[in-house]
Amino acid sequence: MSSSATAAVCSSEYCNAGWSEVLTHMSPYGWASFGVAFGLGLSIVGAAWGIWLTGSSLVGAAVKAPRIRSKNLISVIFCEATAIYGVIMAIILTNKIKEPEDATDYLAQGWDYPGYYYAGYGMFSAGLSVGLTNVASGVSVGIAGSSCAIADAQDASLFVKILIVEIFASALGIFGIIVGIIQSNACNFPIAALS
Amino acid sequence: MTEIVRGFDGCPSWAPAFGYMGASLCMILSSWGSAWGTWRAGLGVCHMGIDHPAGIIKNIVPIVMAGVLGIYGLIVSVIITQAVAPPGDEHNSYSVFNAYTHLAAGLCCGLSCLAAGGTIGVLGDAGVRAFGIKAENGRKWYWDAAGAMDTDGGDELGGGGGGGNKGSAEGANKLYVGMLIMLIFSEALALYGLIVALILSQHNYVCN
Numbered sequence: 572m573s574s575s576a577t578a579a580v581c582s583s584e585y586c587n588a589g590w591s592e593v594l595t596h597m598s599p600y601g602w603a604s605f606g607v608a609f610g611l612g613l614s615i616v617g618a619a620w621g622i623w624l625t626g627s628s629l630v631g632a633a634v635k636a637p638r639i640r641s642k643n644l645i646s647v648i649f650c651e652a653t654a655i656y657g658v659i660m661a662i663i664l665t666n667k668i669k670e671p672e673d674a675t676d677y678l679a680q681g682w683d684y685p686g687y688y689y690a691g692y693g694m695f696s697a698g699l700s701v702g703l704t705n706v707a708s709g710v711s712v713g714i715a716g717s718s719c720a721i722a723d724a725q726d727a728s729l730f731v732k733i734l735i736v737e738i739f740a741s742a743l744g745i746f747g748i749i750v751g752i753i754q755s756n757a758c759n760f761p762i763a764a765l766s
Numbered sequence: 767m768t769e770i771v772r773g774f775d776g777c778p779s780w781a782p783a784f785g786y787m788g789a790s791l792c793m794i795l796s797s798w799g800s801a802w803g804t805w806r807a808g809l810g811v812c813h814m815g816i817d818h819p820a821g822i823i824k825n826i827v828p829i830v831m832a833g834v835l836g837i838y839g840l841i842v843s844v845i846i847t848q849a850v851a852p853p854g855d856e857h858n859s860y861s862v863f864n865a866y867t868h869l870a871a872g873l874c875c876g877l878s879c880l881a882a883g884g885t886i887g888v889l890g891d892a893g894v895r896a897f898g899i900k901a902e903n904g905r906k907w908y909w910d911a912a913g914a915m916d917t918d919g920g921d922e923l924g925g926g927g928g929g930g931n932k933g934s935a936e937g938a939n940k941l942y943v944g945m946l947i948m949l950i951f952s953e954a955l956a957l958y959g960l961i962v963a964l965i966l967s968q969h970n971y972v973c974n
Contacts, residue, residue: 594780685779685853693850696786700843703794711801711808718812725816725907732822733815736808739833743797743804746840750793754786754847 599691599760600668606698607664610751613702614657617709621650624713629720636724643723643730646716649737653705653712653744660701660751664694667755673764686761693758697751704747711740777858777973784865785850788872789843792963795876796839799883799956803832806887807894814898817907821897824942828890831949835879835886835956842875842963849967863971871966878959885952893945901938 625646633640667690719733807828815822846868851860 591778591780594783595778683853683855685858688779689782689852692780692783692786695783696790700790700793703790704797707794707798707801711805714805715808715812718809722812722815726819729812729815729819729822732819732826733808733812735826736804736811736829739829740801740804740808742833743800743836746836747793747797750789750840750843750847753844754789757852 594692595688599687602688602691603664603668603694603760606695607661607668608698609695609702610664610698611657611661611702613699614660614705614709615654617702617706618650618654618657619709620706621653621709621711621713621716622647624710625650625716625720628717632720632724638727639720639723639730643716643720645734646712646719646737649712649716649741650709652741653709656744656748657701657705660698660748660755663752664698664755667694667759669760669762671760671762671764683761690758690760693754697755697758700754701747701751704750705744708741708744708747711743712737715740776863776971777861779853779858781858781860781862781865782850782852784862785846785860785868788865788869789846789850790872791869792846792872792876793839793843795873796842796879796883796956797836799876799880800832800834800836800839801883802880803835803883803885803887803890804829806884807832807890810891810894814894817905818898818902821894821901821938825890825894825897827946828886828894828949831953832883832886832890834953835883838956838960839875839879842871842960842967845964845967846872849970857973859972861971861973863969867966867969871963874966875956875959875963878962879956882952882956882959885955886949889945889948889952893941893948897938897941897945900941901934903934 625643629639629643629646715733715737719730719737722729722733811822811825811829814825849864849868853860
């Protein structure tokens with residue numbers, strides 16, 4: 572069903588044109604850049620949250636049981652991995668943000684605007700997916716790691732068993748980047764010059 | 767003064783925004799639910815493990831069930847992502863109908879998994895701690911060999927247990943079965959969301 576014009580129903584300068592006004596009045600490059608920002612920034616927030624959660628318990632428990640220090644750094648490394656996922660996604664998305672070959676002040680009449688918008692929305696949602704999933708993963712790994720340190724301080728044989736919990740928690744970050752890569756795969760700005 | 771001419775474009779260029787939001791929200795919300803279940807139940811397992819280490823492997827079950835919620839979100843998210851069609855050369859084929867449907871599907875699965883994750887977490891936390899207390903007959907690691915606390919005024923659960931107390935392993939296993947049944951009902955909540963999301967994602971309207 573292509574667009575069909577009917578009689579004008581709103582002729583004031585305060586009318587809005589519906590969702591189109593919200594979603595298409597921002598440049599697709601803006602959407603893509605916000606995707607990069609959220610993807611990286613929120614992943615770092617998640618990693619930081621996890622690291623301070625697990626690190627504070629680790630140093631506290633190590634007061635009475637110094638032997639746990641080196642082994643329980645693996646919890647910190649799990650949290651760092653969620654930050655790395657954010658960096659990977661940000662690099663993938665940044666490499667897709669390209670200038671049109673025929674760059675002028677105004678794009679020509681027959682430009683592939685829907686293609687631009689599709690790519691912009693896709694990159695925004697890929698970044699958001701990765702970022703917010705890594706917040707969840709980071710917090711989860713942090714709390715699991717904190718409990719792991721405390722349990723290890725109590726009884727050294729508990730460490731490996733509690734590590735299973737952390738592995739499940741860090742799997743969430745992997746799911747996030749899988750979804751992010753699949754979403755951003757199809758999203759390429761149509762920058763080729765019009766013939 | 768701009769004149770807004772209202773027409774109906776079934777496949778506008780802003781439609782993929784909603785489709786992608788559905789896919790993203792599905793993954794995000796279900797991973798929040800999975801994380802909530804994992805850390806909450808994991809806390810319980812860790813605290814139980816201090817008094818009763820033998821029960822840790824058996825009580826990883828709530829954490830595995832919470833992890834499955836992340837997989838549900840991944841499945842639905844990928845299904846929705848594949849269904850968001852890129853614009854063609856002539857016209858767009860991804861309709862607003864599809865966009866709203868995919869947004870609804872994503873929210874269905876995501877919010878259900880969020881709720882199920884919270885349920886599994888809190889249930890798992892309480893259940894495994896109770897399992898540990900029951901299996902050890904209330905004994906704590908800081909009690910001495912006689913089964914009493916160092917300070918006086920130990921409670922009646924110290925030592926061998928008073929009359930009317932079942933064998934601790936048998937009682938703990940009954941408690942474990944009860945916890946498992948409750949966890950299965952909680953997992954069913956996420957399954958409802960997954961089923962409805964899959965049904966919703968079958969609906970299709972293509973502009974031609």
